[in-house]
Amino acid sequence: MTAMTRTWGRMTLAGKVLFTVVPILLVLTLGLIVLVVVAGKPIVDFLAANLWLVRFVVAATAVLLVSVPFAFLIMYMEMKIIALMNLRIGPDRVGPYGSLLSVVHGLKVLMKEDFSPTGADRLVFTLAPIAVFMATIMGMLVLPFAPGLFGADMEIGLLYFFGVTGLSVVGLLMAGWSSFNKYSLLGGLRSAAQVISYEIPLTLSVVGLLLLAGTMSLNTIVLNQAGWFTDWYVFQQPLGALIFFIAATAEANRTPFDLTEADSEIVAGFATEYSGMRFGFFFFAEYVNVFVVSGLIVTLFFGGWNAPFAWPEAWAVHLTIDPGSLGIGLLFALLIVPPVLILALAAPFFLLRSSMPWWQALIIGFVLFNLLIGAAVTGLAYVSWPWVAGLAWFLMKSYAFVFLFVWMRGTLPRVRIDQLMGFAWKWLLPAALLNLFVTAAALVVVHPK
Amino acid sequence: MTNIWYIVGFMVAGVSFVFLTIGAAWLISHRNRGDVHKGLPYESGIDTYGDTHGRFGLSFYIYALLFVAFDIEVIFIYLWAIIFRAAGVDIGSLFVSMLVFVGILLLGLAYAWRKGVLTWR
Numbered sequence: 282m283t284a285m286t287r288t289w290g291r292m293t294l295a296g297k298v299l300f301t302v303v304p305i306l307l308v309l310t311l312g313l314i315v316l317v318v319v320a321g322k323p324i325v326d327f328l329a330a331n332l333w334l335v336r337f338v339v340a341a342t343a344v345l346l347v348s349v350p351f352a353f354l355i356m357y358m359e360m361k362i363i364a365l366m367n368l369r370i371g372p373d374r375v376g377p378y379g380s381l382l383s384v385v386h387g388l389k390v391l392m393k394e395d396f397s398p399t400g401a402d403r404l405v406f407t408l409a410p411i412a413v414f415m416a417t418i419m420g421m422l423v424l425p426f427a428p429g430l431f432g433a434d435m436e437i438g439l440l441y442f443f444g445v446t447g448l449s450v451v452g453l454l455m456a457g458w459s460s461f462n463k464y465s466l467l468g469g470l471r472s473a474a475q476v477i478s479y480e481i482p483l484t485l486s487v488v489g490l491l492l493l494a495g496t497m498s499l500n501t502i503v504l505n506q507a508g509w510f511t512d513w514y515v516f517q518q519p520l521g522a523l524i525f526f527i528a529a530t531a532e533a534n535r536t537p538f539d540l541t542e543a544d545s546e547i548v549a550g551f552a553t554e555y556s557g558m559r560f561g562f563f564f565f566a567e568y569v570n571v572f573v574v575s576g577l578i579v580t581l582f583f584g585g586w587n588a589p590f591a592w593p594e595a596w597a598v599h600l601t602i603d604p605g606s607l608g609i610g611l612l613f614a615l616l617i618v619p620p621v622l623i624l625a626l627a628a629p630f631f632l633l634r635s636s637m638p639w640w641q642a643l644i645i646g647f648v649l650f651n652l653l654i655g656a657a658v659t660g661l662a663y664v665s666w667p668w669v670a671g672l673a674w675f676l677m678k679s680y681a682f683v684f685l686f687v688w689m690r691g692t693l694p695r696v697r698i699d700q701l702m703g704f705a706w707k708w709l710l711p712a713a714l715l716n717l718f719v720t721a722a723a724l725v726v727v728h729p730k
Numbered sequence: 731m732t733n734i735w736y737i738v739g740f741m742v743a744g745v746s747f748v749f750l751t752i753g754a755a756w757l758i759s760h761r762n763r764g765d766v767h768k769g770l771p772y773e774s775g776i777d778t779y780g781d782t783h784g785r786f787g788l789s790f791y792i793y794a795l796l797f798v799a800f801d802i803e804v805i806f807i808y809l810w811a812i813i814f815r816a817a818g819v820d821i822g823s824l825f826v827s828m829l830v831f832v833g834i835l836l837l838g839l840a841y842a843w844r845k846g847v848l849t850w851r
Contacts, residue, residue: 391758395759399766462771463773702793703849706839721814721828722825724815
């Protein structure tokens with residue numbers, strides 16, 4: 282036994298990874314082969330009869346895995362944009378413009394020692410980051426990314442979202458209590474006070490929108506906003522959108538409301554005693570939360586995956602490309618068109634810049650050709666598949682709001698805790714109720730029955 | 731009915747994702763016991779003074795009570811908002827009834843406000 286542990290301790294990191302991953306993969310692959318050989322037909326029949334199961338597995342895997350690059354991108358945005366706002370250079374070593382630094386950060390956190398302090402309540406200490414992460418990621422299940430591209434379309438989508446994301450306060454309290462640290466306890470209690478206070482204006486600010494939409498299903502809310510950008514609910518609910526944005530900032534624990542991890546007051550709040558991957562999950566959850574909150578703002582008030590313009594149906598491009606109709610000509614086209622295009626693109630550079638050697642001009646031509654092809658393929662995908670267009674618009678709008686959150690972090694100072702609580706109860710709550718009744722009164726006047 | 735299993739299944743998938751990641755990190759990270767100082771709570775580098783789970787000023791428990799009242803109210807308001815434009819409902823009486831309902835809750839909020847509960851001390 283001791284010999285085994287000693288060998289394990291001497292192995293390098295790559296060796297450890299290989300030593301664990303390769304046998305697991307081997308066993309899984311062998312098991313899969315045996316399963317398919319022994320019971321292939323019934324399994325396929327069963328899956329064909331229960332397509333929702335296949336859809337669920339795909340959706341759950343996609344939502345869980347897609348949250349990782351989303352969070353990495355937000356981390357990078359936060360590092361780089363705040364650096365540029367502070368007139369610093371920011372990350373510039375790993376990858377182009379330092380864009381892979383967040384990935385490296387993630388790997389570093391994965392390899393760090395995961396330590397729990399002596400006085401800590403081990404079980405609660407371990408479960409707390411899971412509770413926080415689950416509360417966030419389960420909100421992502423109902424976000425409509427594009428037409429047909431969502432985890433689940435629920436009748437009670439919005440209520441489910443608020444119910445699930447509100448549970449993050451339990452995880453924060455668990456972390457604060459179990460750490461056996463006064464800073465953690467203070468951070469956890471602060472976060473409890475803050476999150477439950479802002480939960481009320483957050484949920485009340487969308488009631489005006491629910492009055493207009495008449496449904497809580499996020500998909501239907503997005504479909505209601507189809508058309509030009511003037512059909513977005515933000516123009517009918519400006520006050521509601523503003524209250525929602527402020528309350529969502531507080532719910533996501535972002536500056537200026539990041540009292541729970543105010544590093545100049547209580548070190549790192551509830552996360553003070555955490556290290557390694559459990560610490561990593563708190564921050565993973567925070568960045569996913571920023572994306573989810575931005576996505577929800579876009580879905581509710583800014584048209585979701587709808588494009589901001591709606592051209593008349595007659596202008597729509599209907600491309601039907603059938604490569605087979607070219608026959609043998611297709612082969613010639615594929616062989617001849619690229620070199621000719623590359624030469625044509627390279628020629629102006631070679632002819633106009635006499636100092637440029639021919640191979641440099643060729644490289645420029647090749648790069649331009651690839652850009653052209655990429656743009657053509659992207660445009661083709663955009664007009665051919667509605668979900669590509671929808672996803673593109675949704676991500677663009679969501680990351681615009683992520684940028685807004687980062688921008689606020691770069692500019693605004695932190696508020697005091699008494700200002701924070703007073704603002705929620707004395708300003709946002711009455712304003713949200715006012716918004717509710719003004720909308721309802723307007724509906725009574727406009728649509729009397 | 732599929733939806734509830736969606737949620738439960740997604741929860742299971744998410745928790746197993748977290749456990750797998752933490753487990754992988756546990757496998758590839760280094761560990762050592764350290765001495766007694768390693769397990770001390772970090773309180774700005776000073777030894778812990780007093781009891782961490784001792785007496786503690788909770789100045790916001792009234793907020794929690796208000797939160798419960800308003801959060802329950804939110805569920806009713808949501809259902810009310812959904813049927814507001816439905817056919818066959820008298821829209822005027824709906825409006826007045828919600829005005830009365832929220833008015834009663836606002837009375838409670840005004841009372842709390844007057845008592846100075848909403849000011850953090």
